[in-house]
Amino acid sequence: MQDIVVVGGGVGGTVTANLLAEELAAELAAGQVRLRLITDQPDHVYKPAFLYRAFGRTSPPAYRRPQRELLHPAVELIVDPVRRVEVDPRRVAVESDRTFPYDYLVLAAGSRVVPERTPGLGEAGEQFYTEEGASRLYRRLEQFAAGTIVVSVIGVPHMCPVAPLEMAFMLDAFFRERGRRDQVEIVYTYPINRCHSNPAIAQWAAPELEARHIRVETFFNVERIDPARKVIETMEGTELPFDLLIGIPEHAAPAFLEASGLTKDGWVPTDRHTLEVKGQEGMWAVGDVTDLPVSKAGSVAHYQAATVAANLAARVRGLPPVARYNGKTFCFIETGSDAGTYVEFDYDHPPKPVRASRWIHWAKLAYNQTYWLTARGVV
Amino acid sequence: MPEYVIDREIDARGSACPGPLMELIRALKASEVGQVVAVLSSDQGSKVDIPDWVAKAGHKLLAAEEEEDGATRFVVQKAR
Numbered sequence: 001m002q003d004i005v006v007v008g009g010g011v012g013g014t015v016t017a018n019l020l021a022e023e024l025a026a027e028l029a030a031g032q033v034r035l036r037l038i039t040d041q042p043d044h045v046y047k048p049a050f051l052y053r054a055f056g057r058t059s060p061p062a063y064r065r066p067q068r069e070l071l072h073p074a075v076e077l078i079v080d081p082v083r084r085v086e087v088d089p090r091r092v093a094v095e096s097d098r099t100f101p102y103d104y105l106v107l108a109a110g111s112r113v114v115p116e117r118t119p120g121l122g123e124a125g126e127q128f129y130t131e132e133g134a135s136r137l138y139r140r141l142e143q144f145a146a147g148t149i150v151v152s153v154i155g156v157p158h159m160c161p162v163a164p165l166e167m168a169f170m171l172d173a174f175f176r177e178r179g180r181r182d183q184v185e186i187v188y189t190y191p192i193n194r195c196h197s198n199p200a201i202a203q204w205a206a207p208e209l210e211a212r213h214i215r216v217e218t219f220f221n222v223e224r225i226d227p228a229r230k231v232i233e234t235m236e237g238t239e240l241p242f243d244l245l246i247g248i249p250e251h252a253a254p255a256f257l258e259a260s261g262l263t264k265d266g267w268v269p270t271d272r273h274t275l276e277v278k279g280q281e282g283m284w285a286v287g288d289v290t291d292l293p294v295s296k297a298g299s300v301a302h303y304q305a306a307t308v309a310a311n312l313a314a315r316v317r318g319l320p321p322v323a324r325y326n327g328k329t330f331c332f333i334e335t336g337s338d339a340g341t342y343v344e345f346d347y348d349h350p351p352k353p354v355r356a357s358r359w360i361h362w363a364k365l366a367y368n369q370t371y372w373l374t375a376r377g378v379v
Numbered sequence: 380m381p382e383y384v385i386d387r388e389i390d391a392r393g394s395a396c397p398g399p400l401m402e403l404i405r406a407l408k409a410s411e412v413g414q415v416v417a418v419l420s421s422d423q424g425s426k427v428d429i430p431d432w433v434a435k436a437g438h439k440l441l442a443a444e445e446e447e448d449g450a451t452r453f454v455v456q457k458a459r
């Protein structure tokens with residue numbers, strides 16, 4: 001029997017497992033293959049919802065579902081945080097001291113925020129990259145009467161590269177709708193000399209920020225936060241005071257990957273087309289954990305899952321793996337509370353944002369509901 | 380023969396977002412002062428972006444070499 005283990009219960013791991021279960025249905029039924037997914041929590045969480053949670057526009061039942069309900073019945077689910085991935089012998093060790101052997105392994109454990117790597121940020125800043133952080137931010141925004149809100153991109157890379165822009169746009173809409181936008185100054189900061197890493201997105205976003213009177217500070221690299229004075233200090237030697245700081249923190253791969261010796265400079269070295277882990281046999285990486293120069297976005301993990309599932313299934317059958325990931329990425333960009341745009345790009349075709357509209361915003365809201373079909377491997 | 384040894388090289392060809400400049404910044408953050416990072420970029424905008432950022436950030440651009448496929452290899456030494 002061949003053992004396949006998928007580590008991670010987010011979109012990448014879940015879609016990979018479900019696609020494998022469909023593709024290898026005959027082998028699974030015959031007991032020739034065993035397919036396991038190991039995750040650290042019983043619920044599957046749709047993380048793009050955190051942006052809406054920060055504005056009180058969604059709640060847990062809308063973005064949490066039991067992982068077991070989303071998985072093909074042939075996938076064995078283990079809910080137990082991974083402690084270590086071993087390559088000799090080939091097995092995954094979990095917190096409860098159990099071990100699970102693998103012939104083929106998929107690393108899809110996602111990324112995490114590490115605000116503690118920026119001095120003062122954990123104490124003085126809010127963030128919307130965790131459920132708890134988004135809920136806290138919502139309570140603070142609801143009570144925020146007047147002052148300066150700073151949205152500061154600190155971590156490179158970070159999940160969802162357009163989310164900081166979305167946050168700035170949605171803050172503007174939030175306070176306009178409540179009639180207190182003129183009492184709130186919104187400042188957006190970015191580490192390089194434009195408002196987004198991609199030139200086309202930056203070119204589209206700059207006038208949108210200006211039209212909403214959102215002040216932009218570029219070439220702004222945060223060094224530390226002074227919680228007592230409520231001031232951001234930068235490597236450039238400038239200081240920016242705030243009343244409410246929404247920081248986009250540094251990110252990291254899960255600690256167990258580094259402890260297992262599977263990372264280089266913090267991320268898993270991965271082939272940009274086959275998604276095989278470099279230097280390892282029968283191991284693939286999907287989503288945020290890779291070191292690939294692609295967005296850390298759910299759509300990336302979703303598209304990569306198809307490549308990995310196809311190639312892994314081919315390997316199980318002794319066939320050559322021919323599927324290739326072409327860098328495909330798709331991101332909606334909310335531009336307020338009732339309009340949005342999107343970008344779609346890959347390694348050979350750069351992004352070109354289209355004119356924002358209500359239709360695209362509604363398409364995003366619709367996708368927030370139909371995402372569960374993606375997780376199941378259907379869409 | 381170049382007078383430097385590259386400690387890290389990132390292939391950011393075809394990278395649209397976050398893009399070659401951000402990949403360079405990420406690699407420099409992971410490096411010690413004095414180490415050399417190279418980034419391969421197929422984006423024409425990098426020919427302006429990367430040298431501009433390197434100069435403003437106070438690092439040293441050691442080379443910008445054209446590759447056969449039209450990409451550029453930017454070699455940067457972390458200076459602070």
